Every structure is written in structure tokens, then in C-alpha cells.
Amino acid sequence: MRFMYIVTSAHPGPPTPELLEAMHKLAQREIKAGRMLDNGGLMPLAMGAQVRIKGGQLSVVDGPFVETKEVIGGYAIFELRDKEEALASAKEFMQLHKDLMPGWEGTCELRMFAGA
Amino acid sequence: MTAADVHRAILAAWRIEQPWLITSLATMLRDVSLAEELTQDALLAALENWPATGVPEKPGAWLMTTAKRRALDHLRRDRMLERKHEMVAREMETEQQAMPDLDSALDDDIGDELLRLIFTACHPLLPREARAALALRMICGLTTEEIARAFLVPATTIAQRIVRAKRTLSESGLAYETPSGEQLSERLSSVLEVVYLIFNEGYAAARGNDWLRPQLCDEALRMGRVLTAIAPHEPEAHGLLALMELNASRTMARTDAAGEPILLLDQDRALWDQFQIRRGMRALQRAHELGGAGGFYALQAAIVACHAEARTPADTDWSRIARFYAELMMIVNSPIIELNRAVAIGMAEGAEAALAIIDGLAQKPDLKGYHLLPSVRGDLLYRLGRFGEARAAFEAAAALANNKREHDLLARRAAEAARAAMSSQFSPPM
Numbered sequence: 001m002r003f004m005y006i007v008t009s010a011h012p013g014p015p016t017p018e019l020l021e022a023m024h025k026l027a028q029r030e031i032k033a034g035r036m037l038d039n040g041g042l043m044p045l046a047m048g049a050q051v052r053i054k055g056g057q058l059s060v061v062d063g064p065f066v067e068t069k070e071v072i073g074g075y076a077i078f079e080l081r082d083k084e085e086a087l088a089s090a091k092e093f094m095q096l097h098k099d100l101m102p103g104w105e106g107t108c109e110l111r112m113f114a115g116a
Numbered sequence: 117m118t119a120a121d122v123h124r125a126i127l128a129a130w131r132i133e134q135p136w137l138i139t140s141l142a143t144m145l146r147d148v149s150l151a152e153e154l155t156q157d158a159l160l161a162a163l164e165n166w167p168a169t170g171v172p173e174k175p176g177a178w179l180m181t182t183a184k185r186r187a188l189d190h191l192r193r194d195r196m197l198e199r200k201h202e203m204v205a206r207e208m209e210t211e212q213q214a215m216p217d218l219d220s221a222l223d224d225d226i227g228d229e230l231l232r233l234i235f236t237a238c239h240p241l242l243p244r245e246a247r248a249a250l251a252l253r254m255i256c257g258l259t260t261e262e263i264a265r266a267f268l269v270p271a272t273t274i275a276q277r278i279v280r281a282k283r284t285l286s287e288s289g290l291a292y293e294t295p296s297g298e299q300l301s302e303r304l305s306s307v308l309e310v311v312y313l314i315f316n317e318g319y320a321a322a323r324g325n326d327w328l329r330p331q332l333c334d335e336a337l338r339m340g341r342v343l344t345a346i347a348p349h350e351p352e353a354h355g356l357l358a359l360m361e362l363n364a365s366r367t368m369a370r371t372d373a374a375g376e377p378i379l380l381l382d383q384d385r386a387l388w389d390q391f392q393i394r395r396g397m398r399a400l401q402r403a404h405e406l407g408g409a410g411g412f413y414a415l416q417a418a419i420v421a422c423h424a425e426a427r428t429p430a431d432t433d434w435s436r437i438a439r440f441y442a443e444l445m446m447i448v449n450s451p452i453i454e455l456n457r458a459v460a461i462g463m464a465e466g467a468e469a470a471l472a473i474i475d476g477l478a479q480k481p482d483l484k485g486y487h488l489l490p491s492v493r494g495d496l497l498y499r500l501g502r503f504g505e506a507r508a509a510f511e512a513a514a515a516l517a518n519n520k521r522e523h524d525l526l527a528r529r530a531a532e533a534a535r536a537a538m539s540s541q542f543s544p545p546m
Contacts, residue, residue, distance in 0.1 A: 084128030
């Protein structure tokens, strides 16, 4: 089963160097184990843009987006046997945040790919 | 959460940690078999304890501590304690006291350790079925029951295979083998063979049966990815991964509602998994970049890629496929490959050209009992309007068919050819 992990947080700052290193190590391990297919950290909102449809109109809004409370920090794509494995893997990933960036709050959402 | 849910959660947490457990223990004990045993022991311990305590915050650390404790017990119990074991036991006791962060020591070595594991499991000294069982156990963390169900043999058979394999490994001193640079490419073909065997076992399994059988494809794909990650300069590792990804991409389109197989040319291509096709194409490109375009697996992948790239059957580049088969023939002189080449030539250049190749194959002893030879011949003859001969060929094929479905299909084609033969007799002269 293919899963996407999406990490969001209301704390917009970048990860600490320790957390970055730990996440990198974990990613390397998961790639070598043949489980992680792709991953990436995303640049800050200020550098992004949104294309929206509202009231039948298409509009472009440049970052930062005032209304946004939760910001997507990064993502990963895994090939795992079942949802239980996905949860165990996500917990391990979030445990790193808890250990290496105390006070940080956020969510790792995991979603199964459709059709996979 | 029900007891079953808890059980599943524990198994999943263990499976996620399993590669690190086994590689750390193998490094420490310099014994892959023993490391595997202790990894399994750790699972049993988790299944005993965690239902009551809950899954710990750091399952990896818990499992590692438990495994190390068992390792020490094991080493102490061993009355024929060699000096190396004594030394290892002492090292471990010191480590135990220091409670080290396991991760740091092993970072650079994980790739090497996984390589050692997979090469040990797939050692040419072991019988092929044993290699497959050991690989699935040690790399993918499958249980004995799961492996047994996947290969449709009793669990005791698999258990025995694994026990005997481990004994062979320790008796021949191969329990902790380091494949060296030059040996690596040589030994790699033995590993790739096992992975491909596992994939084909899963690929051939009908859907709707035990889900575990098609699951073998996923395990093989995973091992393929492991190999490309830990041996990135080996073109045939990328070639095999490409072949498996591209074949697996058709999984959703391969069977109909009744579970009957649908031929590739008849499949709904909208159901082909484009994500997997992209991954397969990228792996194939990597194989080419590494100079491996002419490899056994890379060529087969290139053929499947021709199909994957075609939006419709009519868009298939059959000449290209025929050329790849010709290249394959230079590596493996197999009449079956030549037969496939003939089919491609038939599509690219017409039935006459293909028939010439087929007739050259008719004498080959290898193909005597192979129903596809007269079946292909019948199809070509039919296309050329030689209906009487086509009927005879299809009937011969039906007689050789492996199962009822194939037999019925060929018998229908024979009847069709017979009807066509009769009506062509009675068509008015032009």
C-alpha cells in the first residue's frame, strides 16, 4: 500500500540542526529498507503561491497567506504493508520531533493513495 | 482496541524495526543466523509484554535491549565458548551498561549490513527454495506461516528449510560473509535470481486467492529497491527493479470480475499504475546510464517498457520489441525467446515473416510439449488465410494445453478455423 505523510505545524520555524540530521538519517534508513519512495521538506510560505477558485473565479495569491494557521512543512511517500505499519513508522518520525525539538507542536497526517 | 488490533499493531511496530534489529545484531554477533533468531525472540517478547504495557514510545530501543539480553544469555550458555564469543560477550556487557544510542554506531554500516544479510541469505551454496525463504524472513520480516502460505507449502516444510539453511551456513563458516567488490557482481546474479523467483511466484498467483501470494510481488519489489539503494552501481539491480515495477503496474488490469486472466493486449490501460510505470522507467534509465542496457533483466524490462509506453495496443512499437528479443537471444539461446521474437515480428512485419521463424523452431526438442508453439503457428496461418492448416495447428495446441481454460480457448480457435476453411471452399470464384 502506498501512503503519503504530510507534516503540518502552526510553528512556522525550520527544524533544529539536530532534528534535521535525525530526520535525514531516518530517511536514509527507510530508503535502504526499500520502504520510503520519496520525501521532501518544503520552503516557507512566503516563497509560495496559491491558485484559488472561489465564487466561480480563479485567482492567484502570493505567499505568505494571512489566513493559514497550519502550514505544510514536508511530505514523504512510503510503500508499506498496511495502515498499522504506516502508523508505527509515522510515530517513530514524530517521536524524533518530540525528542529533538521540544515544545514543537504539529501533525503528521497519513493518507493512503487511491487505487494503489 | 480489540486484542486482534493490538496484535496487529505489535506486529507492525516490530516489522518497522526489524531491519535495524537484525543488522545491529548481525554486526555485534558476527552471525547472521543468530541475529535472525534473536530478532524473532524479540518479537515473541513483545507479543508477550506489550498487550499489557502498551507499545513503548521507542519500540526499537525496547526490542534491541531485549535482543541483547537474550544474546548475552545465549553466549553464556554456549559451553564451547570460543574466545571471540567471550570477547563479544564482554563488549556487549560494557555496552549494556552504557546503554548506547544504537543508531550512531551503525549509520554508515547499515547499507553494508543489509548487503551482507541479503548475500548471505541468497548464498549459492543453499538450495534455491531455501534462499527465497531466508531472504523473505531476514529482509522482509515475514513469519514462517506467511512464507508457507505464500508458497503453498506446509509451515513445517518452510521451518525445516530455514533450519537446514542456517545449519549449512554455520557449518561452512558462511554465517557472516562479506561479499567483496569483485565477487559482488558475480554473487549478485544469485541474489537477483531469488528476488525474481519470488516476484514471479506472486505474479503467477491468481487474485482472489490468499492475499499473501500476490503480496510476494510487493516483497520482491521491496528487496529490489533495497538492492538498488545499497548497490547503486549495479545496472542489473536497476534492470530487475524496472522489470518488476513495469510488470506489477498492470496488476489492476490483469484479471476480470470472475478472476480470469486478461491478455496484455486486451487490458484496459487506464487501469495501469502510472506511478509504478514512472518508477520502472526511471530504474530502466538508471540501468542504461550505468552501461547495462544489454543486461538480461534490463532487456526484458525494455520489452515491457515498450508496452507500458503505448497508449493503445496499436501504438506498440513491435519492431523495437523484436530487436530486444534478438539481443536477448545473444545472451540466452532459448527457443522460447525466439518464439516471442517471432510473435513480435509477426506484428511488425506480417505473418509470413513470423512463420519462417516458427517453422525453423518446429524441430527444437525443448518446445516439443509446449502448446504455445502450435498455438502461435495456428494464429499466423489463420491470418494468412490457410485455414485448414490453422485448424490442425490449434488442435495440436489444444492437446498440449496445461489446463481446461487454455484447452477450451484453443479448441474454440480450431473450430473457428474449421468454419473459415469450409466457407472459403464455397465462396464464388472471382
